[in-house]
Amino acid sequence: MTAVVEAAGLTKHFTLRGHGGPRLRGRGTRTVHAVDDVGFRIDGGRTLAVIGESGCGKSTVAKLLLGLLSPTSGTITVTGERRIQLVAQNPWSALNRRKTIGHALDQPLRIHRRDLDARGRAARIRQLLELTSLPAEFLDRYPADVSGGELQRVTIARALAAEPRVLVLDEPTASLDVSVKAGLVNLLCDLRDDLGLTYLLITHEIDVARLLADEVLVMYLGHVVESGDADEVFDRPAHPYTRSLLDSVPVPDPRRRRTLLPLTGDVPSAVDPPSGCRFRTRCPHAVEKCAGARPDAVDIAPGHTAACHLTA
Numbered sequence: 001m002t003a004v005v006e007a008a009g010l011t012k013h014f015t016l017r018g019h020g021g022p023r024l025r026g027r028g029t030r031t032v033h034a035v036d037d038v039g040f041r042i043d044g045g046r047t048l049a050v051i052g053e054s055g056c057g058k059s060t061v062a063k064l065l066l067g068l069l070s071p072t073s074g075t076i077t078v079t080g081e082r083r084i085q086l087v088a089q090n091p092w093s094a095l096n097r098r099k100t101i102g103h104a105l106d107q108p109l110r111i112h113r114r115d116l117d118a119r120g121r122a123a124r125i126r127q128l129l130e131l132t133s134l135p136a137e138f139l140d141r142y143p144a145d146v147s148g149g150e151l152q153r154v155t156i157a158r159a160l161a162a163e164p165r166v167l168v169l170d171e172p173t174a175s176l177d178v179s180v181k182a183g184l185v186n187l188l189c190d191l192r193d194d195l196g197l198t199y200l201l202i203t204h205e206i207d208v209a210r211l212l213a214d215e216v217l218v219m220y221l222g223h224v225v226e227s228g229d230a231d232e233v234f235d236r237p238a239h240p241y242t243r244s245l246l247d248s249v250p251v252p253d254p255r256r257r258r259t260l261l262p263l264t265g266d267v268p269s270a271v272d273p274p275s276g277c278r279f280r281t282r283c284p285h286a287v288e289k290c291a292g293a294r295p296d297a298v299d300i301a302p303g304h305t306a307a308c309h310l311t312a
């Protein structure tokens, strides 16, 4: 396996200046620890899911990969040509309501496939619709004429027009009904396998991560608290945060139910994160040591690590 995406010591701090913001409570400069010393790799054709509550740094990792932000320190690299596309949560905001779907698909081809003439682009557009299981008559329709699930397929088709190797899927199913979610997840699996795509999936939907991910990175307040093979992490979570996060999701299969440790309270501010283990202020098992040094990631099983003083 060869790594297509690799992050090492990846760190992004945002500086809040002046005394205008409500978070500053006065003058001076504060630092938002959005992403701190994060490392991972995604091999070609694989899916890494980054999971965690809102504010844990998932979108910041995605923006660093897309090159929309530059790291404060550390690196995030993509091998070969940097062909990465984003599939965002809200397909309505990603598309121009006044332009047809045909236009939305033609636009990226004009930029990324200069080798194609009008006829070549029309053929490629038909292929893109087929790839995403959309009918050819969609070409003349407007975003308002199709359902949310169909529109998300259009945004996937549009992303594919740029011939990417890597797709960043940022909450791709969050705006969709449960009934259309499964179809979209299946489509994403098929596209990955047929086109050899590599995915970075950002989600707070554990069921979607379970279906799509090969590997999982669990983030809490900018830190990676657990990572590894998806089945291993989901079936044998080692970090108290992962266990609580998974316990917050209803599980229909009683064999998969664990002792419930649901999350209580909110994620603390990333401006002044807790010392040591950042989860300690909400952790039911926290002991004095947890406020001291940041726990190192230790091996739980081959390819499965957790950063908790109590599992070390």
Ligand SMILES: Nc1ncnc2c1ncn2[C@@H]1O[C@H](COP(=O)(O)OP(=O)(O)OP(=O)(O)O)[C@@H](O)[C@H]1O
Pocket (backbone or CB within 6 Å): 014, 032, 033, 034, 052, 053, 054, 055, 056, 057, 058, 059, 060, 061, 269, 270
């Ligand atoms: N441009 C910015 N300036 C200041 N702080 C920021 C900025 N972008 C993100 N943050 C902060 O960085 C932290 C991580 O945010 P991020 O959006 O990456 O989290 P997330 O896990 O993706 O959450 P969500 O699911 O809500 O998008 C949060 O505390 C957020 O407020």
